[in-house]
Amino acid sequence: DKLREGRAVLEKRVAERTFELNRLNEELKRMDIARREFLADISHELRTPITVIRGEAEVTLRGQEREAEEYKDALQRIVELSMQLGKYVNDLMFLARTETANLQFEWDSVDLSELVAGVVEDFQVMAEEKSISVALDAPAGPVWVRGDKQRLRQVLFILGDNACRYSNPGGRITVALRMDGSEASFSLTDQGIGIPSEDLERIFKRHFRSRNALHAREDGTGLGLPMAKSILKAHGGRITVTSAENSGSTFTVSLPLLTAGPDHNPSHQK
Ligand code: ADP
DSSP, X not given: OHHHHHHHHHHHHHHHHHHHHHHHHHHHHHHHHHHHHHHHHHHXXXXXXXXHHHHHHHHXXXXXXXOHHHHHHHHHHHHHHHHHHHHHHHHHHHHHHHHHSOOOOOOEEEEHHHHHHHHHHHHHHHHHHTTOEEEEEOOSSOOXXXXXXXXXXXXXXXXXXXXXXXXXXXXXXXXXEEEETTEEEEEEEEOSSOOOGGGTTGGGSTTOXXXXXXXXXXXXXXXXXXXXXXXXXXXXXXXXXXXXXXXXXXXXEEEEBOTTOGGGOOTTOO
16 A cells, blocks of 8 residues: 555656646747747848948949949948947847846946936937937936946937937927936937827837837837836836827936935945
8 A cells, every 4th residue: 555655646746747847848949939039030130231231332332433422421321320230239238138147237426417418419410310309408417326327328328219210300309307306307208109008018028119110110129118127127216108199208217316416325336
């Protein structure tokens, strides 16, 4: 009897292990499919600008003599596409790192007033090309937070880039920086295509793009907002959005204020 009991226990264990192994196997298969899909997506994203850059260069080389102005235009497009490629590569490196290890942040006191003003200036050029006006409403003095300046700039770039890309020509982008109790809040409002209400939650998921965005712009990866979200999470901050389709969107970022000012920054701890 004891033998039979022992055997039953063993058999039960074997069955459990087999079940667990099958489950793991299924999970591995799913992960492999997801990995291949991701690589296919990103290869596609990288291929498009490369193809266009090569096309521009080949046409310029092969064609008959052109006006200096036309050469300049071709070079300008090549520069813009290279920048886009650089952005994709940065995104890829960032995503590769977040998946495997903790992101490294360089903590410091950051003046959001200065950072926001700088980024708005960078975007002025891009906005002008679409005749979009950019207005900045920020306190005169500094707004101190603890953070990684490059990463926070990256967040502003992602939001500013989206606001420009999803705006209609002639639109207006309003950037506002406020101090609200113990928080700094930064918001960016556009008058662009807006986000369908059923997608508001989903736009922070990797690779998600709304149908209206897919229609308006082919060049998107759906990686910007997830990246912004994870950067802000590491800062103890958050990002929210309100939007109405066909009338515009407001993205708001909140970060804990460093109330005592930069000198009282509690050392550069992680
Ligand atoms: P991408 O812009 O490359 O698609 P993001 O992660 O930055 O990737 O954005 C995800 C999606 O969120 C976009 O595809 C679009 O559907 C929506 N979205 C983001 N910003 C805006 C905006 N300012 N106006 C309208 N839709 C936006």
